[in-house]
Structure formats: structure tokens, C-alpha cells
Amino acid sequence: MAIPKLVLVASVRRSVTKNRQRLGYRRIVQLLVYLVIIPLVLILSVGIILMFIGEAGFDLLMGILLVSFVSTVGTGVVLALVFIRREANLSELQADFVSKVSHELRTPLTAIRLFAETLERSKDDPKTQDECVRHLSEETVKLSERIEQLLDWGRMEAGRKVFDLRAVHVQDVVSKSVEAFSPLRSDPTLKFSTDVEPNLPPVAADLGAIVDAVVNLLTNAHKYGGSPPVVSLNVKRAPKSGIAFEVTDNGDGIARHEHSRIFEKFYRIDDRLSRSREGSGLGLAIVKHTVKAHKGRVSVASAKGRGSTFVIVLPESKEAVAEPTKDAPVVASRRSDGARQVS
Numbered sequence: 001m002a003i004p005k006l007v008l009v010a011s012v013r014r015s016v017t018k019n020r021q022r023l024g025y026r027r028i029v030q031l032l033v034y035l036v037i038i039p040l041v042l043i044l045s046v047g048i049i050l051m052f053i054g055e056a057g058f059d060l061l062m063g064i065l066l067v068s069f070v071s072t073v074g075t076g077v078v079l080a081l082v083f084i085r086r087e088a089n090l091s092e093l094q095a096d097f098v099s100k101v102s103h104e105l106r107t108p109l110t111a112i113r114l115f116a117e118t119l120e121r122s123k124d125d126p127k128t129q130d131e132c133v134r135h136l137s138e139e140t141v142k143l144s145e146r147i148e149q150l151l152d153w154g155r156m157e158a159g160r161k162v163f164d165l166r167a168v169h170v171q172d173v174v175s176k177s178v179e180a181f182s183p184l185r186s187d188p189t190l191k192f193s194t195d196v197e198p199n200l201p202p203v204a205a206d207l208g209a210i211v212d213a214v215v216n217l218l219t220n221a222h223k224y225g226g227s228p229p230v231v232s233l234n235v236k237r238a239p240k241s242g243i244a245f246e247v248t249d250n251g252d253g254i255a256r257h258e259h260s261r262i263f264e265k266f267y268r269i270d271d272r273l274s275r276s277r278e279g280s281g282l283g284l285a286i287v288k289h290t291v292k293a294h295k296g297r298v299s300v301a302s303a304k305g306r307g308s309t310f311v312i313v314l315p316e317s318k319e320a321v322a323e324p325t326k327d328a329p330v331v332a333s334r335r336s337d338g339a340r341q342v343s
Contacts, residue, residue, distance in 0.1 A: 028084055029081065036073070036077055037074075037077065040070050040073055040074055040077075043066055043069070043070050044066070044067060044070040046063075046066060047062070047063045047064070047065075047066025047067040047069075047070065048063065048067065049063070050062050050063030050066065051063030051064060051067065105143065105146060105147075108139045108140075108142045108143040108146070109143065111135070111139045112136060112139045112140065112143070115132045115135045115136045115139065116132075116136065118132050119132040119133070119136070150282070152286060156286065156289045156290075161289075161293075163206040163209055163290070163293050163294065164206045165204050165205060165206055165294065166204070166205070166206070166207070166317075166319070167202040167203075167204060167317035167318075167319035168202055168203055168204070168205045168207050168210070168317070169202050170196065170200045170201075170202065170203060170235055170243060171196065172207060173203070173205070173207065173210055173211060173214065173235075173245070174194060174196055174233065174235060176207070176211045177211050177214040177215050177218065177233065178194060178233075180211060180212075180215045181215055181218045181219070184218075184219065184222050187222070187229070189227070189228035189229065190222060190228065190229050190230075190231065191228060191229070191230045191231070192230075192231050192232070193231075193232045193233075194232065194233040194234070194235075195232070195233075195234045195235070195236075196234075196235045196236075197235060197236040197237065200235065200236075200237065200243055201243070201316045201317070202316070202317040202319070203242075203243050203314040203315065203316060203317055204294065204295075204314065204315055204316070204317040204318075204319075205294055205314055205317075206294070209290050209293075209294075210290070210294070210312075210314065212286075212290070213286070213287045213290045213291060213312060214233070214245055214247070214312065216283045216284070216286065216287050217247040217287065217310045217312070218231060218233065218247055219283075220247075220249075220283060220284070220310075221247050221248070221249035221251070221308070221310075222249075224249065224251040224252070224308075225249040225250055225251045225307075226249070226250040226251055226252075226307070229249065229250065229251075230249065230250040231247070231248070231249050232246075232247070232248045233245065233246070233247055234246040234248070238313045241315070241316070242296065242313040242314055242315050242316060243313065243314050243316060244311050244312070244313050245311070245312040245313075245314070246309055246310070246311050247309070247310045247311075248307065248308070248309040249307050249308055249309075250307045251307055251308060252304065252305060252307075253302045253303050253304045253305050253306045253307055253308055254300065254302040254303075254304070254308055255303075255304050256303065259300050259302070262284055262300065263284045263285055263287070263288040263298070264285060265282060265285040287312070291312055291313075291314070294314055294315070295315055296312060296313050296314040296315060297312075297313050298310065298311065298312050298313070299311050299313075
């Protein structure tokens with residue numbers, strides 16, 4: 001029960017920080033209203049009166065000057081509010097980033113420290129030592145993955161992420177994704193299947209980047225799936241154009257109003273069960289950025305209590321492609337409907 005409490009404390013702290021920032025922004029807006037906007041409205045009224053009621057000549061000139069002055073100052077005030085709001089959003093995002101990243105890095109670091117202490121105390125217990133070494137290795141991998149994910153997102157944000165788009169066989173994407181997903185397939189409760197439509201054309205993709213995107217969706221499907229989790233990867237022609245990679249789970253589903261926001265960076269569904277699971281909120285944002293760089297599209301079809309289906313659609317490649325690579329073979333069997341099931 002320690003992890004949910006930590007999550008609750010972190011959530012409360014983020015909420016307090018955001019409320020303080022929003023309160024500061026409101027106070028700045030109130031000061032601008034009282035000290036600038038109200039006087040500007042009065043000056044504008046005087047200018048309009050001089051223009052339409054005053055006598056020609058000096059009064060008309062003063063009215064025009066007052067209206068021009070109010071327009072210039074009003075434009076400056078609007079721009080100031082826009083920049084202040086942008087800075088407030090940036091400050092809120094930075095605070096949220098630091099809070100989430102520190103929490104995500106602290107979790108594996110705490111586990112590493114505890115297992116290291118246990119390992120030190122159990123010098124005469126080989127079984128416990130082996131268990132601690134195994135957990136240390138797992139937590140180190142988790143920590144490395146989180147750091148690499150943050151660095152990868154930083155490169156994407158800075159525009160330094162380069163994708164090597166080539167003609168890639170769909171079977172290569174599937175086989176390498178299944179291979180990368182294999183550690184989670186060791187879960188005895190997981191029901192996993194992959195169906196590939198036969199005779200699909202190659203796609204224009206960076207193989208490593210697309211495999212990472214598909215594995216990200218598979219990992220999320222396993223993490224947020226039902227009990228027991230049921231995950232499937234289906235590859236077929238998209239209704240309009242391209243090749244669709246569909247990842248389906250049997251989880252609680254996602255409310256419709258969350259569909260557009262789950263692909264935002266650092267955004268996580270405001271659900272206590274979801275927030276108790278580890279995650280930085282960057283995975284789907286990276287998937288969206290990667291697919292967009294491939295001139296493809298990503299979407300989600302889900303409803304509360306009905307599971308979720310994430311779909312990546314990649315454009316077909318006009319270049320020829322060799323046969324699927326043999327370093328990650330795919331075991332396929334025919335189904336009655338003619339599709340191939342990968343196991």
C-alpha cells in the first residue's frame with residue numbers, strides 16, 4: 001500500500017503547485033484590469049466623445065489621438081497577457097515535469113537501494129542473493145528505459161531525432177515487436193495473439209522506431225488490460241489507405257473525452273487505479289510523434305468497460321523490399337479465414 005500513498009502525496013503536491021501558479025496569474029490579470037484596462041476604457045470614452053460631439057479642429061484631433069493611444073496600449077496589454085499566460089503554462093509544465101520525472105526515477109532507485117541492502121545482509125544465503133541480483137537487474141533495466149525515453153523525447157522536441165525511412169516488410173515489424181514484447185509474455189496469465197493479413201505490401205518506415213511504437217502500445221495493453229490480460233496485435237489493410245497495426249486489450253477502457261488528450265506529453269488519465277501503475281505519461285506522446293514523422297496516423301477506439309484498440313496506420317512503400325529478415329523468425333499458421341496467426 002506504500003506506492004498508492006506516494007502517488008497520492010505526489011498528486012496533492014502537484015495540485016497545490018498548480019493552484020499557486022494559477023492564483024498568481026489571476027492576481028496579475030486583476031492588477032491589469034484595475035490599473036490599466038479601466039483607465040483605458042475611460043480615456044477611450046473621452047476620445048469618442050471628443051471625436052463625435054466636440055467641435056472640429058483641436059477636439060477632433062485630440063479624440064483621434066486618444067483613440068489611437070488606447071488602441072496601442074490595449075494591444076500591448078493583450079500581448080502582455082498572452083505572454084504571461086504562456087510563461088505560466090511553461091512554468092506549470094516544468095513543475096509537473098520535474099515532479100513526474102523525479103517520481104519515475106525515484107521508484108527504481110529506491111528498489112535498487114533496498115535490494116542492494118538486502119544483498120549485503122544476506123551474504124550466507126545464496127538463494128536470497130540470486131533473487132536480489134535478479135531484481136537489481138530488472139530495476140536497472142527499468143531505470144535505463146525511463147532515462148532513454150526522456151532523452152528520446154528531448155531529441156524529438158528539439159527536432160534532432162532523425163528517422164531512416166525505408167521500405168520495410170510488415171512481417172519484420174511484427175516479428176521484432178513480438179520478440180521485444182517477449183519479457184512480458186512470460187506472464188502466465190497473459191493471453192496474447194497476433195494475426196497478420198497475408199500478402200501485405202511493405203511500409204515506408206524506420207524499423208527500429210516503429211517497433212518501439214508498437215511495443216509501447218503492447219506494453220500499455222498488458223499494463224492496463226483486464227484480469228487476466230488479453231492482448232492482440234492485428235495487422236491488415238486500412239479502410240482508406242495504408243497498413244493498420246491494431247493493438248487491442250480487455251481493460252477498463254478510456255472515456256471518450258480523454259481520447260484526444262492521452263497523446264499529450266505527461267498526460268495521464270485521472271484514474272486512481274491507472275495512476276497507481278508506473279508510467280511517465282510520455283509513451284503515447286512519443287508514439288504520436290513517431291507516427292507523424294512517418295506521415296502516418298494514430299488513433300484510439302475505446303469506451304469505459306469495453307477495452308481499448310490503438311491503431312497505427314503507416315503509408316505503403318513504393319519501393320521494392322526483400323524478403324523478411326531471418327534473424328527474428330515468425331511462426332505462422334493458417335486460420336480458417338485465411339489470415340495468419342503468429343505465436
